[in-house]
Amino acid sequence: MRIGTARSSYRHDESLFDSRTQHAWLAVLAVALLGFPFFADEYWLYLACLVAINIASTTGLNILTGYTGLVSLGQAAFMGIGAYTVAALEQKLGTPVLLNLLAGGFVAMLGGLVVGLPSLRVKGLYLAIATIAASVVLHFVFANWHSVTGGHAGITVAPAEILGVSFDTSFRLYWLFVPITALMVLGAANLFRTRIGRAFIAIRDRDISAEVLGIPLLRYKLLSFGLSSFYAGVAGGMWAYFFRVVTPESFPLIMSIFFLAAVIVGGMGTILGAILGAVFMTMVPEALKLIVGWLPLSADATLILSPVRTIVFGALIVGFLVFEPLGLQEIWRRIRRFFHLWPFRA
Amino acid sequence: MHPGKANPILEVEGLTLSFGGIKALTDVGFEVAPGSITTVIGPNGAGKTSLFNTISGFYKPATGRIRFQGEDITATRPPERAKLGLARSFQNIALFRGMTVLDNIKLGRHAHLRTNVLDALFYFGRARHEEMKLRQEVEERIIDFLEIDHIRHMPVSVLSYGLQKRVEMARALAMRPKVLMLDEPVAGMNREETEDMARFILDVREEWGVTVLMVEHDMGMVMDLSDHVVVLNFGQVIADGTPAEVQANPEVIKAYLGSGDVSELRQRLHQPLAVGA
Numbered sequence: 001m002r003i004g005t006a007r008s009s010y011r012h013d014e015s016l017f018d019s020r021t022q023h024a025w026l027a028v029l030a031v032a033l034l035g036f037p038f039f040a041d042e043y044w045l046y047l048a049c050l051v052a053i054n055i056a057s058t059t060g061l062n063i064l065t066g067y068t069g070l071v072s073l074g075q076a077a078f079m080g081i082g083a084y085t086v087a088a089l090e091q092k093l094g095t096p097v098l099l100n101l102l103a104g105g106f107v108a109m110l111g112g113l114v115v116g117l118p119s120l121r122v123k124g125l126y127l128a129i130a131t132i133a134a135s136v137v138l139h140f141v142f143a144n145w146h147s148v149t150g151g152h153a154g155i156t157v158a159p160a161e162i163l164g165v166s167f168d169t170s171f172r173l174y175w176l177f178v179p180i181t182a183l184m185v186l187g188a189a190n191l192f193r194t195r196i197g198r199a200f201i202a203i204r205d206r207d208i209s210a211e212v213l214g215i216p217l218l219r220y221k222l223l224s225f226g227l228s229s230f231y232a233g234v235a236g237g238m239w240a241y242f243f244r245v246v247t248p249e250s251f252p253l254i255m256s257i258f259f260l261a262a263v264i265v266g267g268m269g270t271i272l273g274a275i276l277g278a279v280f281m282t283m284v285p286e287a288l289k290l291i292v293g294w295l296p297l298s299a300d301a302t303l304i305l306s307p308v309r310t311i312v313f314g315a316l317i318v319g320f321l322v323f324e325p326l327g328l329q330e331i332w333r334r335i336r337r338f339f340h341l342w343p344f345r346a
Numbered sequence: 347m348h349p350g351k352a353n354p355i356l357e358v359e360g361l362t363l364s365f366g367g368i369k370a371l372t373d374v375g376f377e378v379a380p381g382s383i384t385t386v387i388g389p390n391g392a393g394k395t396s397l398f399n400t401i402s403g404f405y406k407p408a409t410g411r412i413r414f415q416g417e418d419i420t421a422t423r424p425p426e427r428a429k430l431g432l433a434r435s436f437q438n439i440a441l442f443r444g445m446t447v448l449d450n451i452k453l454g455r456h457a458h459l460r461t462n463v464l465d466a467l468f469y470f471g472r473a474r475h476e477e478m479k480l481r482q483e484v485e486e487r488i489i490d491f492l493e494i495d496h497i498r499h500m501p502v503s504v505l506s507y508g509l510q511k512r513v514e515m516a517r518a519l520a521m522r523p524k525v526l527m528l529d530e531p532v533a534g535m536n537r538e539e540t541e542d543m544a545r546f547i548l549d550v551r552e553e554w555g556v557t558v559l560m561v562e563h564d565m566g567m568v569m570d571l572s573d574h575v576v577v578l579n580f581g582q583v584i585a586d587g588t589p590a591e592v593q594a595n596p597e598v599i600k601a602y603l604g605s606g607d608v609s610e611l612r613q614r615l616h617q618p619l620a621v622g623a
Contacts, residue, residue, distance in 0.1 A: 010478055010481040014478070188467075190467055190468065190473075191463075191467055193466075193469060193473075193477060194465070194473050194476075195452075195453075195455070195456050195461050195466075195476075196461065196462075196463055196466040198445070198449055198452060198453050198456065199453070201442060201445055202445075204444070205442035205443055206440050206442055208440065210442075211424045212402055212403075212424050212434055213425075213428055213453055213454060213517070214425045214428030214456050214457025214521070215456055216423070223463065227463065
């Protein structure tokens with residue numbers, strides 16, 4: 001524990017950020033997030049929006065997989081539900097943006113509740129397979145329910161518009177996505193300060209004794225599925241406003257694996273882990289692309305190196321699994337611990 | 347405190363449980379008086395833990411009834427039994443290893459809290475209020491009582507066995523139990539830890555007015571603490587009474603030593619020797 005943070009009330013002891021240092025760093029982060037769009041170019045703003053969307057979805061999956069221990073490979077399909085809901089509402093009814101995003105979340109939540117039903121009986125790999133099956137079914141629905149989804153051609157989405165301002169650039173979308181994602185992350189953090197979050201962890205750690213403590217397993221597993229897919233639905237809605245076209249191929253199975261990998265690489269069952277994991281998974285391929293671009297190579301060599309990039313990315317993930325099973329957040333914690341006493345003790 | 351006089355708080359009647367062809371419990375019946383410490387003893391494999399699991403609702407008995415405060419709970423699911431006031435600890439410690447001591451204890455109160463998902467996401471109003479009240483109560487009534495304030499923020503997985511047992515008891519107490527079921531509360535503990543735990547069990551009864559039903563092997567502790575002892579052997583109740591009555595029961599002595607007659611045993615041991623000499 002950090003010294004010099006004597007806490008004098010239970011409320012203080014239970015707060016999310018309990019030391020002055022943490023408050024200071026949070027302020028720095030807030031300033032950085034506010035200032036970033038004014039200094040970054042279009043490319044970096046594009047990445048920032050993508051990272052925000054991925055953080056929202058990864059945080060959702062983390063509630064389900066990291067905290068409740070239910071492995072799901074359906075996160076991308078739930079994002080698809082959210083994206084299609086937003087796209088269809090925008091196209092057919094033209095309802096307000098924030099309402100559309102909420103609706104996307106709720107419709108995805110309904111999907112999640114249905115897919116979650118087998119979770120009382122099947123766990124682990126079996127549940128993962130069941131969720132894959134669900135995403136295949138959803139893909140079929142996306143591709144064939146022409147009147148709503150527009151079939152294989154998909155739906156083109158008009159730019160989000162709030163109070164007459166059209167969110168048609170990454171710069172503007174940044175101001176929409178980052179606050180939404182921040183709220184969602186804060187909500188998840190709050191969840192695990194209360195009985196609901198504790199019940200999720202109890203189910204993950206030992207479901208039999210959770211039941212004896214008065215936690216109805218099915219209800220809480222479904223709740224976890226519902227919340228997780230709500231997050232995916234909102235993230236999918238943002239995705240729809242970001243890419244402005246939604247097709248059945250927008251949310252492939254590999255994307256679900258991407259989110260699962262983000263949860264694992266970041267650190268399962270921690271709020272920070274989902275954030276770090278999503279940033280890592282989104283940014284590292286881009287960083288590798290940049291590095292290859294900087295190398296003084298001919299155009300041919302760059303072309304040859306592009307598969308190498310993928311290999312390096314894969315190797316990094318494997319490296320994390322082997323050398324730091326607790327993920328990026330554990331590395332972060334170790335760095336923090338080091339600086340608590342630095343420079344008085346190394 | 348005398349069994350049978352007051353209305354029993356927990357009543358088990360004609361309980362039969364079998365796994366495939368194996369009968370774990372046969373026609374088991376006994377009563378637990380309110381405010382008593384009742385202990386179930388018996389040799390290994392006698393069916394004590396099966397009995398506990400049936401009472402807490404994991405196993406469905408083939409026949410028989412379980413009544414709690416006069417209400418038939420035989421068909422009630424485990425989470426509802428918890429809400430009624432039936433708390434238990436496990437023989438092989440079933441704490442949530444990824445959580446701190448404090449969170450483990452707070453989990454015990456789950457069924458009595460009202461916070462819903464929306465409250466939880468915003469951590470406002472009811473959620474915050476409830477959490478603060480819970481924290482205060484857990485600190486002042488349970489953590490203090492069980493003398494575990496120095497470990498409250500530690501993850502459970504780093505604690506010693508004795509402390510883990512104590513945390514498990516704390517969690518059970520957070521459930522506001524009417525009947526506290528303890529499955530081998532002092533198994534594997536040293537003398538000092540055992541004495542601490544015995545003191546806690548007596549204090550729980552005195553201070554909280556909780557009825558205790560436990561399974562235990564430590565005979566010294568069983569005889570000192572219990573008001574009422576039920577002896578199981580091969581899934582059947584072979585004796586039921588005060589510690590003194592049970593200790594004097596020839597059936598019980600036979601179940602534990604294999605034979606009721608010590609002189610007969612001695613004779614059997616000496617015979618082959620005599621032949622050899």
